[in-house]
Amino acid sequence: MLTYLLKRLTSLVISLLVASLVIFLVVEVAPGDPASFMLGLNAQPDTVAALRSELGLDMPKHARYLGWLSGMVSGDFGMSYTYRTPVAQMISDRLWVSLPLALMALALSTLIAFPAGLFAAARRGSAGDMGVMGATQLGVAIPNFWFAMMLVLVFAINLRWFSAGGFPGWEDPLLALKALTLPAIALALPQAAILTRVMRSALLDILGEDFMRTARAKGLSARQAIWRHGLRNALIPVLTIIGLQFSFLLAGAIIIEQVFFLPGLGRLVFQAITQRDLIVVESVVMLLVFAVIVVNFAVDLAYAVVDPRLRSRR
Amino acid sequence: MTGDTLLSVEGLSVAINGKTILDDVSLTLAAGKILALTGESGSGKSMTALAVMGLLPGRARATGAIRLGGTDLLTRTEAQMCDLRGNDIGMIFQEPMTALNPVQTIGDQVAETILIHGAADRQAARIRAAQVLGRVGLPQDRFPLTRYPHELSGGQRQRVVIAMAIALRPKLLIADEPTTALDVTTQAQILDLLQSLVREEGMALLMITHDLAVVSDMADDIAVMQRGKVVETGPTRQLFARMAHPYTRQLFEASGHRVSLPPHPPADRPLLEVQSVSRDYPLPRRLPFMPRQNFRAVNDVSFALMQGDRVGLVGESGCGKSTLTRAILGLEPVQEGRILLDGAPVFAHGHPNLEVRRKMQVVFQDPYGSFNPRHRVGKLITEPFHLLPAQPGASERQDRIAEALTAVGLSPGDADRYIHAFSGGQRQRIAIARALIIRPELIVFDEAVSALDVRVRAQILDLMADLSRQYRLSYLFISHDLSVVRTITDRVLVMRHGRIVEDGPTEQVYTDPQHPYTRQLLDAAPRLPEITPESPHAPA
Structure with a gap:
């Protein structure tokens, strides 16, 4: 187990370093001057020169990379050029919206997918299975912003249970959660559809395994056999998808954030790109990479919890 | 107890989607006795066992009666069968490597049989699990309850499966090819264990096997099955002495089949x-960046x-x-x-x-997996031509395909068919034709007859002997x-x-x-x- 942990940790650190280097190279070293790019075509040469020195672009590249890296480690992401505020502050404000939103959506999609997948797998070929599979087909096909608009129409405009958009802040946690509920549902539905299909097929694979027959021979009913022996074995592919979905939900909510006027990470990146605020873009991208890698690490650890063969592998 | 009929299968027929799988099967088995059910693949041996367990595939329809100690199992509800399985009937399967849940400890899996039937509380179930594991030859000092299946060998895993099956001392134990996937020495140990369970615990054993030799010295009675029917049944010694049904005789002769190998030609060169x-x-x-160890x-x-x-x-x-x-x-x-x-x-x-x-050419074990299903036989067996410096022309190609197919007992016309149209034995003939077609000096047979039924195996062995005579073959025959x-x-x-x-x-x-x-x-x-x-x- 310790070896497994060490190996995963080593690979985590190496992935982070490689990712940071790639991001740095793409943004800063690639042909074209970031400063003149940020200021646009009609910028005055002296303004460009001023920005260059402000950004430290006149320093050697390796020093800039190390400076950027050590800054990030100590929580200093630099200043936003457009807003003139520390990027770290901007990101953390937005994270307080995006992270809870992603977690809510993930929890919802898991809560929908597990029972639905189990139901469909246990009744393979039945009308119930076909109904679930049809619903997931729709869920995958229909874009989440359409769900979002329908939710707004029904629950905000007609029923007036929720507000149609905006985020009141976390002063009143209940109000904040309420504001995030509709967007979380809209985000969760397509993810739940995918996860249901994965869950169903993973379970069907497991149902054909010899040890499921052994379980029945012991006297377990079909249902008991699935619960006691099927579920945990089916978790491995499901965990993989959950890990991928979390990373996607964290930053992939741009459209949903637009529909609900939520000040999340997605909107931040979108605005930063349109305003050519490279420093913000770079920092958010690095943060997302960090999230993806850490989530993958967590998924790897979860594998080891689920599967003893990984724990003892040397 | 011994002598009382425990299990009696009476006129059992099973059909799946209208296709008859078992046809009027009748068997009896007394407590403390071993009944061997034997026959080739597809003869209905395993289906009979699953019918007794009440674990037939969902679409199967069973008629007749399966009486265990007087009650007809076919009339039981699923809930009643769940009570019965593991409690009165235990079952052991062929593939010990996959028969255990890989993410649960062996202790939990053995204790589950006891817990699911409410026979004891958690603590007592673990104690009983330890006892049973000891009984099947996995003592606690070397095989604690906390072991996972992947930490055990195939034979040890089969012992765990047996422990699960006998934890509640069932009256009837069903073993479906329990040693087929094991090595001979392990097989002998597992067979000993099964025999001692029957002798000491008074269980009745229904043993399913394709291997007559395995059951010949342990079974009290043998039932021979062919195409869903029991064609001959009787006490082992009597059955072997009489062999009233021609199929029994064929099986027996094929199992011990001896080929007449041509005399060894004088060897001139290595x-x-x-x-x-x-x-x-x-x-x-063991740790990242440590030097790697080698396994020789x-x-x-x-x-x-x-x-x-x-x-x-x-x-x-x-x-x-x-x-x-x-x-x-x-x-x-x-x-x-x-x-x-x-x-x-x-x-x-x-x-x-x-x-x-x-x-040098090779013939592998799996006659299904070693061919591309989308190519015709003619193309499949000419694959080795790419090894030749000059590709033979179209007419020579046809001649050689015809010759190779004829040599292995098929007809030249088979070259236009696809591989799924052939039986397992025919596919192995095609594999041999593929090996022969470029007239190699050496053929490597890698477990080439291990997946075949005995009668087909005997035919393929005869074919090899014939080919040795015709082509002066040299070969390396790898087998367990x-x-x-x-x-x-x-x-x-x-x-x-x-x-x-x-x-x-x-x-x-x-x-x-x-x-x-x-x-x-x-x-x-x-x-x-x-x-x-x-x-x-x-x-x-």
Whole structure:
């Protein structure tokens, strides 16, 4: 187990370093001057020169990379050029919206997918299975912003249970959660559809395994056999998808954030790109990479919890 | 108890989607007795067992009666059957490697049988699980309850499956090919264990096997099945002596089939030379960045195969015979020594030596997996042509396809058909045709008859003997099956832990083994009874 942990940790650190280097190279070293790019075509040469020195672009590249890296480690992401505020502050404000939103959506999609997948797998070929599979087909096909608009129409405009958009802040946690509920549902539905299909097929694979027959021979009913022996074995592919979905939900909510006027990470990146605020873009991208890698690490650890063969592998 | 009928199957018929799978099957089994159910694949043996367990596939319809101690199981509800399974009937399966849940400890899995039936509380169930594991030969000091299945060997896992099946001392134990996936020495141990359970715990054992030799000295009664019917049944000794049904006789004769191998041609030159070959595999690192350890799968192996030699290579799983085979085929480099075919190395400059490869062909175990299902037979068997320096022209190609197919007992017209249209035995014939078509000097048969039913196996062995006569074949026959190797080879190599421990003329090795391991293997191998069945047409 310790070896497994060490190996995963080593690979985590190496992935982070490689990712940071790639991001740095793409943004800063690639042909074209970031400063003149940020200021646009009609910028005055002296303004460009001023920005260059402000950004430290006149320093050697390796020093800039190390400076950027050590800054990030100590929580200093630099200043936003457009807003003139520390990027770290901007990101953390937005994270307080995006992270809870992603977690809510993930929890919802898991809560929908597990029972639905189990139901469909246990009744393979039945009308119930076909109904679930049809619903997931729709869920995958229909874009989440359409769900979002329908939710707004029904629950905000007609029923007036929720507000149609905006985020009141976390002063009143209940109000904040309420504001995030509709967007979380809209985000969760397509993810739940995918996860249901994965869950169903993973379970069907497991149902054909010899040890499921052994379980029945012991006297377990079909249902008991699935619960006691099927579920945990089916978790491995499901965990993989959950890990991928979390990373996607964290930053992939741009459209949903637009529909609900939520000040999340997605909107931040979108605005930063349109305003050519490279420093913000770079920092958010690095943060997302960090999230993806850490989530993958967590998924790897979860594998080891689920599967003893990984724990003892040397 | 002994003598009372415990299980009686009466006129059992099973149909799936209107297709008859079992047809009027009747069996009886008394407590403390062993009934062997035997027959070839598809004869309905396993289906009979699943019917008794009430675990037939959902679409199956069963009629007749299955009485266990007086109650008809076919009339029981699913909930009642759940109570019965594990409690009154225990079952053991063929594949110990996959029969256990990989993410649960063996203790939990054995205790589950007890807990699910509410026979004890958690604490007592674990104590009982430990006892049962000890009973099947997995004592707690070496195999604690906290072990996971992947930490055990195939034979040990089969013991765990047995422990699960007998934890509640069922009256009836069903074993479906319990030793087919195991090595001979492990097989002998598991068979001993099953016999002692019947003797000491008074269980009745319904044993399903395709191998007559396995049951000949342990079963009290034998039932022979063919195409869903019981064609002959009776006390073992009587059944072997009488063999009233021709199918029983065919099975018996095919099981012990001896081919007439043509005399060994005078050897003039060495064909395959294996010189002090060692093959290492790197083991996973214990810690990141630590130097890798190696596992030596083949250790300093030397032998020479002369032209015309028919050599057997036997050994149990993990002995290194597959690794050695891959090295001989030039598929992998070796770390020490060298392998020459006709004087040239089989592996050179980092890839297989094509000059040499065309002199050597291979026939694998799996007649299904070794063909591309989308190609016609004609194309499949001409695949080795790409090894030739000059491709034969269209008409020569047709001639050679026809010749190769005829040689293996098929017709030239079969070249236009696809592989799914052929039976397992025919596919193996096609595999042999593919090996023969470029007239190799050496053919490697890698467990080539191990997946075949006995009667088909006998035919393929006869075919090999015929081909030896026609083509003066030299071959290396790799197998775990000692009886087959005995009849089809002139010389045998016994391999263990990566080394050749014995090398000698086949008959001599079998009758007078020198190495203790060879003796152990031969002792463990199940043997058919020494009966020459009277011919039904013999004059009185």
